[in-house]
Amino acid sequence: VNAEIICVGTELLLGDVVNTNSSYISKELSKLGINVYFTTVVGDNVARLEACLNLARTRSDIIITTGGLGPTVDDLTKETVAEILGIQMVLDEKALEMMTSFFDKLGRPMSPNNRKQAFVPEGSVVLYNDLGTAPGCMIMHEEKTYIILPGPPREMRHLFEKYVYPYYSKLSNEIIVSHVMRVMGIGESSMEAKVKDLIDAYENPTIAPYAVSGESYLRITAKAHSKGEADKLIIPVLDKLKERLGISVYGIDIPAIEHCVFNCLNLSEKKIAFAESCTGGLLAKRMTDIPGSSEVFNMGLVTYSNEAKMKLLGVKKDTLDKFGAVSYETAKEMVLGLSHVSGADICVSVTGIAGPGGGTEEKPVGLAYIGVYDGRRLWIKRSFWPKEREQVRLFTANMAFDMVRKMLITAR
Numbered sequence: 001v002n003a004e005i006i007c008v009g010t011e012l013l014l015g016d017v018v019n020t021n022s023s024y025i026s027k028e029l030s031k032l033g034i035n036v037y038f039t040t041v042v043g044d045n046v047a048r049l050e051a052c053l054n055l056a057r058t059r060s061d062i063i064i065t066t067g068g069l070g071p072t073v074d075d076l077t078k079e080t081v082a083e084i085l086g087i088q089m090v091l092d093e094k095a096l097e098m099m100t101s102f103f104d105k106l107g108r109p110m111s112p113n114n115r116k117q118a119f120v121p122e123g124s125v126v127l128y129n130d131l132g133t134a135p136g137c138m139i140m141h142e143e144k145t146y147i148i149l150p151g152p153p154r155e156m157r158h159l160f161e162k163y164v165y166p167y168y169s170k171l172s173n174e175i176i177v178s179h180v181m182r183v184m185g186i187g188e189s190s191m192e193a194k195v196k197d198l199i200d201a202y203e204n205p206t207i208a209p210y211a212v213s214g215e216s217y218l219r220i221t222a223k224a225h226s227k228g229e230a231d232k233l234i235i236p237v238l239d240k241l242k243e244r245l246g247i248s249v250y251g252i253d254i255p256a257i258e259h260c261v262f263n264c265l266n267l268s269e270k271k272i273a274f275a276e277s278c279t280g281g282l283l284a285k286r287m288t289d290i291p292g293s294s295e296v297f298n299m300g301l302v303t304y305s306n307e308a309k310m311k312l313l314g315v316k317k318d319t320l321d322k323f324g325a326v327s328y329e330t331a332k333e334m335v336l337g338l339s340h341v342s343g344a345d346i347c348v349s350v351t352g353i354a355g356p357g358g359g360t361e362e363k364p365v366g367l368a369y370i371g372v373y374d375g376r377r378l379w380i381k382r383s384f385w386p387k388e389r390e391q392v393r394l395f396t397a398n399m400a401f402d403m404v405r406k407m408l409i410t411a412r
């Protein structure tokens with residue numbers, strides 16, 4: 001079977017709202033082994049929605065819509081589907097009851113046009129919404145299935161998880177399981193070169209390389225009858241990939257590198273401190289985003305100006321004058337100074353040029369020096385990522401976390 005997604009909402013067309021619903025649904029359907037061949041965004045316009053639906057029913061088995069279930073006159077998805085299928089709208093008493101009690105709980109009167117939301121195409125399966133006012137519905141018609149979901153992502157996901165996923169996972173005897181191996185320190189093409197023969201050799205699971213913000217990923221995907229069976233196919237491949245890529249692999253299915261650093265710090269019962277210039281607190285922010293970070297986080301200083309570098313970290317004026325703020329020497333004095341003031345087990349310094357201005361031929365935008373010191377070993381690294389400001393900061397922070405990770409796992 002194949003599916004098609006139609007997201008309804010003028011706000012999506014205008015670019016005011018990012019279409020996260022379609023990516024969520026696509027990912028979930030792929031886990032069920034259902035291919036999504038088309039995704040459309042259409043405004044709140046009946047004629048254009050009708051055209052999309054009519055086209056979808058010529059080419060897809062499952063048609064999923066999101067949005068346009070609200071109480072206002074331009075919310076017309078259910079009505080339009082019913083119209084093209086020649087089905088009438090009927091009041092669903094349970095949906096009305098749920099809506100009435102939803103408003104009671106909020107302590108707000110229900111406006112008469114909310115009643116419209118409790119109408120569903122006759123004969124459809126109603127998808128009762130515990131998180132909002134608009135129920136969804138599922139209509140089986142001439143061997144096609146129409147699934148109508150609300151627009152707000154939280155409500156849409158709720159109904160998808162409660163009704164749609166369980167329905168299709170029961171029907172399908174195959175599931176798709178993916179694991180993502182995250183790799184740092186080598187680019188996508190070098191990573192691919194190291195494992196190219198494995199990528200070519202495997203069909204189930206498949207191995208797909210891709211890259212985001214200077215990080216390289218390998219997605220390993222297997223089709224099987226159960227998750228256990230899929231994992232049995234995947235695990236030996238993960239082992240082979242790990243063997244090839246060695247220390248560059250920092251995790252499987254983990255959200256970001258700081259989680260790996262957090263785990264390493266936790267295991268070794270060590271605390272970390274940061275002195276940041278161009279990353280402006282990003283390292284400290286990312287570390288403290290993780291619940292439980294107080295166990296591993298000592299302090300973070302944003303020493304943006306030269307004065308702050310001298311006053312708080314003891315960087316010498318001579319060093320700044322002679323080598324500049326973005327230099328090996330400054331990164332070194334920053335990290336040693338930080339170790340002195342913080343007493344943390346592992347200290348990190350970052351100084352660089354995030355741009356867009358401020359770069360020179362000798363020190364271009366994207367250049368950074370990162371220092372890591374564990375009280376015994378001092379490691380200063382030059383990093384270069386000539387992209388826009390946000391990307392430079394993100395990449396430099398990733399490099400810094402990667403250096404910490406490597407220092408922690410090689411500690412004796």
Ligand code: ATP
Pocket residue numbers: 007008009011012017018019020021022066067068069070071075133134149150151152153
């Ligand atoms: P409501 O009862 O809130 O009107 P609805 O089902 O009519 O529900 P819409 O009015 O289409 O939904 O969308 C409500 C809000 O949900 C939008 O303003 C937008 O913020 C969010 N939303 C809608 N569609 C999407 C989408 N495809 N991706 C991400 N967010 C979306």
